[in-house]
Amino acid sequence: MATRRQPFRILDIEVAPGARDATALPAAQLYTHTRLNIPLQVVHGRQDGPVLLLTAAIHGDELNGVEIIRRVLRERGLNRLRGTLVAVPVVNVFGFIHRSRYLPDRRDLNRCFPGSEKGSLGSRIADLFSREVLAHCTHLVDLHTGAIHRSNLPQIRAKVDDPAVAEMARAFGLPVILGSPPLDGSLRHMADTLGVPAVVYESGEALRFDEQGIRAGVRGCLGVLRHLGMLPPSRREPRSDWEPFVARSSQWIRAEQDGVFRPHVGLGAHVAQGDLLGVIGSPEGEGEVDIHAPAAGVLVGRNNIPLVNEGEALFHIARFDELGEVARGIEDFHTGMLEDPRESEPPVV
Ligand SMILES: [Zn+2]
Structure with missing residues (x-):
């Protein structure tokens, strides 16, 4: 007889199997002593499986990922989730409310990991986030955009010589992967140190929503959930022989x-x-x-x-080695993304 799955404990909440709950990581206080919290949602499946952490806006002005996480959390398939989804749509809450990439002391939170309890503001938040959130998870997808005034083609950045990471990167379903080791001090680097397979998704520009990049990101996150066995395989994703192009x-x-x-x-x-x-x-x-x-x-x-x-x-x-094919792959991908009849959300235009 199968034993009932344990509840998922994170921060101050205990989420029963088959339930969903929200809480927040107390990151800091404003000058007014108003608490500044990092919001977090948990979907705890009825059956055992991986614990996937989805993060966005670790650079506070990179907004596509915030919308990607909102849409992923509305997916009906999550009712049948195996494992646990931990979603943090706004990691750098300071930057988010100031429409800025950085923390108030101009530090880049994504260069502050692993951080320390006694360090700078960024270092303390990085340390807290690593211990209280990342350490409870088995896989990570971190969502980014280009910096201010710079846009990125939808792409995955991943340490492709690690097979578990390479499989996640492929499952995201984009035509282009940039093989790159994680930058020192980044959340992805911290995950790597903890043995948590991690990929970064890049798409679009800071302070802007980009519908193509959002759709590609939602589809990519769902692809990773399926690949990890957390969602059932889709009957509508037939491309088992499909391979992305990895940049040299x-x-x-x-x-x-x-x-x-x-x-x-x-x-x-x-x-x-x-x-x-x-x-x-x-x-x-x-x-x-x-x-x-x-x-x-x-x-x-x-x-x-x-x-x-x-x-x-x-x-x-x-x-890339096969340049012409990459360019064609990107064109097909973008056409398909905008014409996708499955899309239930009205597009951001
Ligand atoms: Zn970024």
């Missing part, structure tokens, strides 16, 4: 002078070595400098603001 390397192309920047290629574009990517000149059109692709690749990130300083990152190019 990537590089940022930086501005060689200050001025007004006019880009000529968009996200997802396939460029050959030497192709003209854009121009920087004076406001009157003097002293124009062309920007050429230093190597063939696919554009996975781009600066969107026309005013640039020397050294500023303009284009992020990823290099």
Whole structure:
């Protein structure tokens, strides 16, 4: 006879099998002594399984992930969840309420891990989050966008030489994966240290909702839940032979002078070595400098603001072995994403 599953205990709540509950991690206080809490939702399935942590807005102005988590939590399939879903839609609550990437002391919370009890504000939040939340979880998907004025093509960043991580990355279902080790101090690095397989999803731009990136993110999270056996396999996902493209390397192309920047290629574009990517000149059109692709690749990130300083990152190019196929894969993916008849939410336009 199967024994009944234990309740899930996290912070101050105890969630019974088949139930859902919400609580918050007391992160800090404002000057007014108002408590500033990191909200957290738990869906505890009736049957045993992994504990997947979904996080967003660890950079407080990266909003696509907040909406992705809202939509994932509304999925009806979660009624039949195996295992446990822990969702934290706003990790950096300070940054979120100030529409900022950073904490009030200008620190980047995603560079503060593992943190310490006696350290800076960021260090204390990182330490608390690691001990009280991440340590209770077996897998992590961390949702990001590009920084302010920069947008990213939907992509997964993952340590692809780790088989468990590579499988999660593949399950996300995007055409493009950037194989990259986790950055020191990041939540993904902390997860890696704890032996928690983790992937980062990047899509869109800070302070903006992007429907394609949101849909791709929702679909990706559900793909990971299915891959982990937490949701039943979908009858409508037939692509078992499908493989994403993994970038061999990537590089940022930086501005060689200050001025007004006019880009000529968009996200997802396939460029050959030497192709003209854009121009920087004076406001009157003097002293124009062309920007050429230093190597063939696919554009996975781009600066969107026309005013640039020397050294500023303009284009992020990823290099693949099968460039033409990658570009076609991205095009098919985007067309499919916007025409998906399964979508129940009215789109953000
Ligand atoms: Zn970010």
